Amino acid sequence: MEFRQLNYFIAVAEEANLTAASRRLHISQPPITRQIRQLEEELGAQLFHRSSKGVQLTAAGKAFLSEAQRLVQIAKSASEKCRAADRGEIGQLMVGHYGATIHAAVPHAIRRFQKARPDVSVQIRRATKREQYEQLRDGRMGVGFARHYLNDPDLETICVSTERLYAAARIGCLPDTSPGSFKLATLEDVPVIVFPQGGRPSFADHILDMLARANVCPANVDTAEDVFAAIAMTMISDSVCIIPESVAELKWPELECVPLDDPSAVSPVNCIFLKRGRAPVVDAFLEIIVR
Structure with missing residues (x-):
């Protein structure tokens, strides 16, 4: 049984006339008649009463019509879903995140994607960079987010946004500086906390490199496990911690956050994905977030 035969049968049944069915299908009558005969032989039942006035469904034909219509509709739906999946319009996307990217960059990217592709199911999973690889x-x-990644021959990384950096310290403990801004030079001989401890290259490396380029030498540098440990350590010490804007905007109690007054005081947010062989839904995601 072929779907072509089902389509011919449905057209003739619904039109109750071979000529009308022929016009609807844009083919001549003989192929329609031949295919319906073959269908009847395969089913072992007569589907139409034929007369000079046209055709009428037999009892077997009436029973078969609803099932034939359902089968054709299922096939049509399956074809549409197949094409939609190939365009990345439906399916599932697992998004991995590491570090403070979860506070703003990841939710913002996913909201944009879900607005454009509402039929894609998106899940978020915390994963170290090694787990993401x-x-x-x-x-x-499908995709991962972090601030810094190692080069990998199988993976590609793109920067999707940058965040301004802030100096954070316990209220009253920030070194003297201009209101509303904080210069990197102010950190000279000041204790500094960086994070995280693992996942090299990392945000901690970025901050230390930035200080080195500015020829700033802190009094000492402590490394916290993650951003939450860094904030806790800052709240119980006289140290300064450099944090991304998305973390500063969380309004930590007993913590004062001031933007760094330096053009280099920004941090990237990177997205990582397979260079080749990735799912269409990943390409759809990337097309939207890099606009």
């Missing part, structure tokens, strides 16, 4: 390769994850 592994899960991107084996297909469990």
Whole structure:
């Protein structure tokens, strides 16, 4: 049984006339008649009563019509879903995140994508960079987010946004500076906290490199496990911690956050994905977030 035969049968049944069905299908009558005969032979039942006035469904034809219509509709729906999946309009997307990217960059990117592709199911998973590398390769994850990644021959990284950096310290403990701004030079001989401890290259490396380029030498540098540990350490010490804007905007109690007055005081947010062989839904995601 072929879908072509089902389409011919449905057209003749609904038009109750071979000539009308022929016009509807844009083909001549003989192929329609031949295919319906073959269908009847395969089913072992007569589907139409034929007369000079036209055709009428037999009892078997009436029973078969509803099922034929349902089968054709299922096939049509399956074809549409297949094409939609190939365009990245439906499916599932697993998004990995590491570090403070979850506070603003990741939700913002996902909201934009869901607005454009509402039929794609998006899940978010916290994953170290090593876990992201592994899960991107084996297909469990579509894209990952972090601030810094190692170069990898199988993976590609793009910068999707940047964040301004802020100096954070316990209220009353920030070194003297101009109101509303903080110069990197002010950190000379000041204790500094950086984060995280793992995931090199990392945000901690970025901050230390920025200080080195500015020829600023802190009194000492402590490394916290993650942003939350860094904030806690800052609240119980006289140290200054450099944090991204999205973290500063969380309005931590007992913490004063001032933007760094330096053009280099920004941090990237990067997205990582497979260079080749990635799912269409990943391409759809990338097309939207890099606009």
